[in-house]
Amino acid sequence: MERYRTPRPGTPHRRTGHRTRRLRGALLALTAASGLLLTACSASESSGSRASDGSHRTGFPAPAPQNSGAAGEQQDGQDDQGDTSRDFAPSPDYLSTFALDVDTASYGYARRTLAAGQRPDPSTIRPEEFVNSFRQDYERPDGNGFTVTVDGARTDEKNWSLVRVGLATRPTDRTGERPPAALTFVIDISGSMSEPGRLDLAQKSLDTMTDRLRDDDSVALVTFSDKAETVLPMTRLGSHRGEIHDAIDSLEPTFSTNLGAGVETGYATAVEGRREHATNRVVLVSDALANDGDTDPDSILDRISSARREYGITLFGVGVGSDYGDALMERLADKGDGHTVYVSEADDARKVFCTQLPQNIDLTARDAKAQVAFDPETVAEFRLVGYDDRQVADDDFRNDHVDGGEVGPGHTVTALYAVRTKPGADGHLATATVRWLDPNTRDPHEKSGALETGALDDSLWEASPRFQVTAVAAYFADALRQGDERWATLPGDPGLGRLEDRAGQLAKKTEDKDVRQLAEAIDQAHRDLG
Secondary structure (H helix, E strand, C coil): CCCEECCCCCCCCCCCCCCEEECCCHHHHHHHHHHHHHHHCCCCCCCCCECCCCCCCCCCCCCCCCCCCCCCCCCCCCCCCHHHHHHCCCCHHHEEEEECCCCCHHHHHHHHHHHCCCCCCHHHCCHHHHHCCCCCCCCCCCCCCCEEEEEEEECCCCCEEEEEEEEECCCCCCHHHCCCEEEEEEEECCHHHHCCCCHHHHHHHHHHHHHHCCCCCEEEEEEECCCEEEEEEEEECCCCHHHHHHHHHCCCCCCCCCHHHHHHHHHHHHHHCCCCCCEEEEEEEECCCCCCCCCCHHHHHHHCHHHHHHHCCEEEEEECCCCCCHHHHHHHHHHCCCEEEECCCHHHHHHHHHHCHHHHHCCCEEEEEEEEEECCCCEEEEEECCCCCCECCHHHCCCCCCCCEEECCCCEEEEEEEEEECCCCCCEEEEEEEEEECCCCCCEEEEEEEEEHHHCECCHHHCCHHHHHHHHHHHHHHHHCCCCCCCCCCCCCCHHHHHHHHHHHHHHHHCCHHHHHHHHHHHHHHHHHC
16 A cells, blocks of 8 residues: 555545655645635744644644534634635645544563564554653643643654644642543453453452542443353442452353453443443453354444433453453444553553552543645655544534544643655744543634644654653554555654664653663664564
8 A cells, every 4th residue: 555645636535544645736835825824824933933822823723614503603722713714725735634642552562472472463563652651841731731842853854744642631730630431441351361460460450540549539340251240249449449459359261252241331330330420431351252142343343332421421441461452442442532551560450540540440531633724835745654444534623523532631632743855944933733522511722833844853763762662662563564655654764773773862861761771672673573
């Protein structure tokens, strides 16, 4: 499959999503440029600046026309260019639109596979989940919603840069700041869960989390093997922690894996125990090796669609096991208005169920989408790295009936683009906008940020340490899925040997345990894969 494609003049735009769009046609570029000047001539600033709050205004309009919502609806971060966005939008060939994704399971499972001396299946490698596995240094908003940071750096390949779009929500400083949680745990107790590091790890994790939850939180427990059973109805913790611990400790592996029955019973239990003004979430803990009953993710999702849509109950998938049904779990979480993580050891579990507990059970934004508009005057071609199954049609960016991603407090979302600028290009490069719905009122909000060519760092390896970590994670994912002809190599690829050195230097500079683990995983891959 060709990765770098030239749109054919006169043909309708197709949603290629993960493919790069080659920006050709002098007449088209001149026409678009004239439109930009006529419709946004009042907003211009010096090159070399970058924005994280939407305050930077350029001659380039907001990413897409406003085609839905109430007439005259005001969008955050767009107050002085809303009319422009309705009058003019860039050609679809200059737009990239995707649903936000905070999954990290692909990276965790790849680390586990490499540690076992095996090469991960390229089909399980999702670069955005590698990139989003690491702490970022984005500015945080003062209140609810997002900040938007757009930055970039030039690679060693001529005219090619990596451009990073970073979105961040405000962290919850104290557990008491979040709304109460009503969590329905759906636990896989099939025979395959008897392997060490599966059911036993899940039990330890749930015991630890039970001690960390507040008295006004609630927990229900559903198990499944060949059939599903509600072991514990929705129960306030308060004075019932001992009862909850007993239910968790009583779990034992049994027969086959009827994951569909487990999810369906879990949602029925969640609906029955649903609490107003609380975060209602189903937490699925499984190796996702479904072999009984309904094993099709779309069919399973259809059976719980009313619970998801009517009651807003989201799904959080926690994957375990050396053999892991990655595709099934990822599909369920993406379409179940949730996200996935993978845990392989006690430290992973503590992070998911303790350190990151608020962001994994609470919601800051629903149906969040991002759209990046590249300037045809400065950009020759571009490619979004990853997000292959999270693409959204460009004209659905402001269609709030189209599914987006769910994001919790303290989350960051990073999208990385490979961008080839035109020789000698100088000026505006891209504008990124995030749109989301308030989880309580469902009111839409937006925020934007922009990047100028003058703000690109001259060298990727002289950029900020966190930008370099992002790049290393993306190059590592790219190396692991080589051999799959659908993907072209990222520009400036240093190879695993040099990448290992870069990761080791960054681990020392950042003193970050997660970056140290990244360096170790690259070292393992370099020794095993060459």
